[in-house]
Amino acid sequence: MKRFERLRRIRRMDPHQDATEIYRLSVACEFPWDFTRSLELALYRTYAVPSIGRLLAKTAELTDRTQKRYDDTSLLLDAVVEHGFGSDQGKTAIRRINQMHRAYDIGDDDMRYVLCTFVVIPKRWIDAYGWRRMSRHEIVASAVHYRTLGRHMGIKDIPETYEEFEAYLDAYEADHFAWDEDARRVSDATLGLTASWYPRPLAPLLRAATLSLLDDSLLRAFRYTPPSAATRAWVRRAVRLRGRAVRLMPPRHTPHFARQNREIKGYPYGYRLADLGTRPVPGVRGCPVRHMPDAEAG
Numbered sequence: 521m522k523r524f525e526r527l528r529r530i531r532r533m534d535p536h537q538d539a540t541e542i543y544r545l546s547v548a549c550e551f552p553w554d555f556t557r558s559l560e561l562a563l564y565r566t567y568a569v570p571s572i573g574r575l576l577a578k579t580a581e582l583t584d585r586t587q588k589r590y591d592d593t594s595l596l597l598d599a600v601v602e603h604g605f606g607s608d609q610g611k612t613a614i615r616r617i618n619q620m621h622r623a624y625d626i627g628d629d630d631m632r633y634v635l636c637t638f639v640v641i642p643k644r645w646i647d648a649y650g651w652r653r654m655s656r657h658e659i660v661a662s663a664v665h666y667r668t669l670g671r672h673m674g675i676k677d678i679p680e681t682y683e684e685f686e687a688y689l690d691a692y693e694a695d696h697f698a699w700d701e702d703a704r705r706v707s708d709a710t711l712g713l714t715a716s717w718y719p720r721p722l723a724p725l726l727r728a729a730t731l732s733l734l735d736d737s738l739l740r741a742f743r744y745t746p747p748s749a750a751t752r753a754w755v756r757r758a759v760r761l762r763g764r765a766v767r768l769m770p771p772r773h774t775p776h777f778a779r780q781n782r783e784i785k786g787y788p789y790g791y792r793l794a795d796l797g798t799r800p801v802p803g804v805r806g807c808p809v810r811h812m813p814d815a816e817a818g
Contacts, residue, residue, distance in 0.1 A: 523771050526550060527655060535657045539664035544601050546658045548775035551642075551650055554763075556594075556781060558645035561733070562637035563593065564710055568741035569696045572630055573703020579624075581798060582706045586713040591786040592796040597638075598778035599793055605668060612793045614672045620797045621673070629692070631675045636689040639666050639682060649759045651767035697741040707742050717783055729755045 526549060530542050547555045567573040576582045581589045599613035621631070639662050647653045654662075663682045670678040679685040711730060715723040731739065732747045732755035739746050746752075778784065 521771050521773060523767070526771060527652070530655060530657050533657065535660035536664055539661040539668070540601070540604055542657060542661035543665040544775070546654070546662070547598075547601055548777050549772050550658075551646055552772070552776040553766075554646050554650045555642055556778065556783070558642040559594075559597075559638065560714075561645065562641035563634075564707070565637055565641065565693070565738060566630075566634050567703045567706045567710070568693070568698075568738055569630065569633065570698050570700035570703055571627070571696075572634070573700050573706050575624060575626070576706045577702035579798070583709045586709045587716075588786050590713060591784050592798075594778040594781070594784060595787075595791065596793065596796055600669065601665075602775075602777050602779075605672065609793055613796075614669070616793065616797045618673055619799075628676050631673070632670070632678065633689065633692045633696075635666055635670045635673075635675060635678065636685045636692070638669075639663050639685040640689045643682070649756075649763050651763045693737060697737055699741060699743055704742050717785075732756065733759070 526545060530545055533542055535542055567576065596613045596617055600610045603609040605611075605614070643654050643659055643662065659682045663679075663685055666685075667678050667680070679688050711727055714730060715726045718726060728747055728751055731744055732752040734744075736746070747755075
């Protein structure tokens with residue numbers, strides 16, 4: 521297989537009818553490392569919306585059990601990508617996602633914004649740091665894939681196109697990003713988690729590198745001291761160079777899914793999708809504020 525052969529295959533497919541298959545090829549074959557990093561960043565951005573950050577702090581899932589929350593979120597979302605919406609695995613994953621979210625009083629606006637981050641942030645990351653830019657087929661397919669996921673989650677008024685997803689995200693962040701002490705605790709816990717994946721002496725360097733990849737609006741919202749211009753330039757140049765190096769390598773022949781990532785630490789002996797995630801208990805850790813019937817995926 522030649523480096524651009526898979527892209528040519530994607531361009532022969534229908535980005536609406538074959539959206540999840542195109543998205544699967546992008547995530548698992550073309551850009552597995554980039555999608556992992558960018559989806560981490562997508563979820564991280566949501567903490568800067570105080571209503572989201574405060575809720576996550578109140579549940580303590582991302583402060584006391586950070587690794588498990590990271591693992592479960594990655595595995596549930598990726599099960600839909602790997603197996604499809606109509607599969608037993610995909611339905612189980614969506615059912616668990618719905619059961620967790622519907623135990624809390626999460627507004628449609630926040631849910632819609634989180635969905636937008638999954639569409640917009642990977643595209644921006646890959647265009648900046650990937651071995652090539654995303655094709656129009658891949659961009660459209662990503663929007664269609666997450667529109668479908670949003671419908672399964674019961675989210676209303678989902679944007680239609682990538683451009684609408686992007687406009688919603690930018691406007692929502694401009695209106696809602698703000699300082700919140702609890703959200704900062706969630707952010708610090710997440711930065712600590714990413715540093716824990718590497719030798720301890722590297723932790724300060726990794727923190728500086730991570731902050732260098734954040735935009736000014738995030739740094740302001742969390743009140744982090746911005747890295748120096750030289751540090752930021754060095755880190756971003758290094759990530760871009762990685763993308764250029766990948767471009768020169770042979771293409772991946774087998775898909776790589778999130779469950780294969782070395783960052784997934786909590787299930788060395790395997791897992792069942794139906795067992796992943798939280799099961800909120802009334803009156804404990806801020807749950808539940810609102811009760812709703814469990815939604816069936818389908």
